[in-house]
Amino acid sequence: MTRLQTVLSTALVAVTVSLSACSSSNSISDARPTPTVQTEVAKSQPIEDVIEAQGILYPLHQASLSPKISAPVEKFYVNRGSKVHAGELLAVLANKDLQAGVVSARGAYDQAQATYATTTISTLPEEILSAEAAVQDAKKNLDAQQRIYEGDSNLYKEGAIPRKQLDASGVALTAAQNTYRTVQKHLENLHASGAKQQQQAAKGQMESVRGQYLNAQAQLEYAEIRSPINGVVADRAVWPGDVAPAGTPLLIVMDVSKVVLRLHIREAQAAQLHIGDPATLNVPGLQNGVPAKVSIISPALDPNSTTIEVWLEANNADHKLAPGTSVGASIVVRKIPSALVVPESAVLIDDKGQAHVMTVGADSAAHDQPVVTGVRNSGMVQILSGIHAGNQVIVNGAYGLPDKTKVKTEPASGGQG
8 A cells, every 4th residue: 555545544534533423422412301391381360468477375365363462362262274254252361350450440430420420410619609699698789789879869869868978879889789790700700610620620530430441341352352354264373371472473364265366577567457357377286277357456666576566366265275375377468369370389589589480382492581479378479470371380390490491391280281
């Protein structure tokens, strides 16, 4: 073989190897599998805007009964779990000393009443009697001087007596009038001050003793512990013969016919709520949710948590809801009768916080669609814009899938891919 033939032969082999390599590469590329994704159809359906929160159950009403006096418990009439009604006697404290105090105060009060009655209807003091006698004497003297003056006046007119005698009679009459007015005023002052003051003093003493009697009665009543509400005895702190420590309730009575779930909700969410909004309590151990309603929305922001306290009220006639239980709640803010929704798994969030949905078109390729979302509830998300009803959306397999990638589809829940 010549040198030229050898070169040509080598070149031909190289070209053949190169072509063979290219053919092998294309074969590998064509053999790469098409990813399979699961899809569902974007559709219109009702959806509810719901606030989810967690809180603690409390009784609707609760009374902590702390004694107002310090004394041993003489007897309990109830135990934990006892049903009671308003006004029912629950316990009695030792009170024999208080009973004796009432009897003593009652006797003092009766005596004060008698003293007041005697002072009111008794004869006037000696000074008043003397003043009355002086008034009577002055009145007699005034009447006598009046008759003398009238007689002298007639005699003077007839010329029987001189003018000087008439003037003397007039001076005597004026003196009698002044004396009468003076003693009369003195008597009035005695009636207005002396007798009245004595009566007021007697009345004041009676009222003071009456107050002591009422206080003794109140102290005795404090020895009887009565329920202010209908309910159930939730706690009994001591035993008969014990004295309840200061600040410790002797008994706690709860009205659990209704319960209240106290929630702490963000201000923006609480602003959407109204009194009477329906809610559901999700209670551990109960298969079905318990219906409730918004009963209180606090007007003030909690400075510690920057949240709003909201109360949900629920009936508890069967006593299945125990105060102190941690309970979840769902509050329906609004109902949207027709909303475009997709499964929650179909919505992807990028690094900038933008929501995306990947759809599969007639070209069997995945298309990245930015969307605006709305209400989320029960695994569904409302789509406000970006796709339309009937679009096939990828619910499984979209994560990390490049835009316009060819895909194979299969139904996610028995639908058509």
